[in-house]
Each structure stands twice: as structure tokens, then as C-alpha cells.
Amino acid sequence: AQSVTQLDSQVPVFEEAPVELRCNYSSSVSVYLFWYVQYPNQGLQLLLKYLSGSTLVKGINGFEAEFNKSQTSFHLRKPSVHISDTAEYFCAVTSKAAGNKLTFGGGTRVLVKP
């Protein structure tokens, strides 16, 4: 079985400040990792994904994440946030054994303040 823990349920941050959203996973097999963003009253949109290769992954809107196998983490970062980054962010994991079914973390709500 696999699981995902997002340690922060809410993260308030000032505009133009950096933000880091933490994600830790648990799995007995090799994993593939995703970050999705959900804007109010919308579906999920992919920010970035780690499938293989470089452990530093760059995504859309200036976000990046680093896969750390030894720490079983996939933290999301952005060096300077905008008001428009206010949304809920979900970390998700899957594996070949899971057949691409995603297991999601509980989500982190980011509120960017002016």
C-alpha cells in the first residue's frame, strides 16, 4: 500500500515571498510522484511530475520539486509567489503495481497575502 502525507494543511505567505509545501510518501515499491493544483471551483491541474531521471523537476508557473528517495519526500517550492497562486495543492503518488491509480495527500491550502 502507498500513502502520502502533506504536513501543512494551510500555508499563509506574503506576495513575492518564497513558499515550500512539504510532501512525504510511503511505499514498498518504486513510485512516481505528482503535484496538482486546484483553483477555487475548478478541477485539478498538473503542476509537475517525477517519473524518472533528474530528481529536480521543474513545472509550470515557476514551481519546482525535488524527489528525495532516502527521505521519501517530494517537496514543492516556488521562489516568489503571486496572488494568483492562492489555491489548494495536492501531492500524489502512484506505482506500476497501483496501475496509475493516484493516492493523494490531504492537500495544502496556500493563501497569498498582499
Next chain:
Amino acid sequence: GAGVSQSPSNKVTEKGKDVELRCDPISGHTALYWYRQSLGQGLEFLIYFQGNSAPDKSGLPSDRFSAERTGGSVSTLTIQRTQQEDSAVYLCASSPRQGIDEQFFGPGTRLTVL
């Protein structure tokens, strides 16, 4: 191009009634997923269709839930004898091929059971 569409966007029903939720995946996508997003349970997997293979129903919470996918395209999620705990946002996603890949999400159907 057109994304994943879902209908209706909102559905209010009375306890005990049956409901049908529809998902139109991206044209040509062979994999289709249903997830449920609720306050108490977060985002959870329900069912997965891949091509002509038998669906993976391992996430369905009870036998009141069923889904079908006709002609390898449109999918319908049916909930019989709805209960208040079925109130949630039901999200559909599709993926272009078998195996590990990005899932493209629809906007969801918000179901409220009175």
C-alpha cells in the same frame, strides 16, 4: 483542444434517490478514472477503466456505486439509494495511454444529498 467534461456540474438530490454522473474524456484517451473529493475523506480513488480490460473497482465504497464506460469513451457513474455521506465532488480524469502518465481532470460534479 477540448478537455475532460463532466455533467451535471451540480446535482442536488433527496436521500434514497438514484443519480447518474457523466464524464466525457479527452478524445483518444484510453484510460479513465473516477475520484471522489469530500471534506472528511479528501481525494480518493473510486474506479479505473483501461481500454477493453475489466475495470478496477477496488475503490468503490459500497455496492450502491457502479460505473460503466460505453464504447471506450463516455463513462457514467451511478449511485443508487443515495445517502447523505455520498455528498462530495466527483472528479473524472483521463489519461492518453496505459501505464504511468499524467491524468487530466474534469471540473467535477458537486453532489449534494439532502
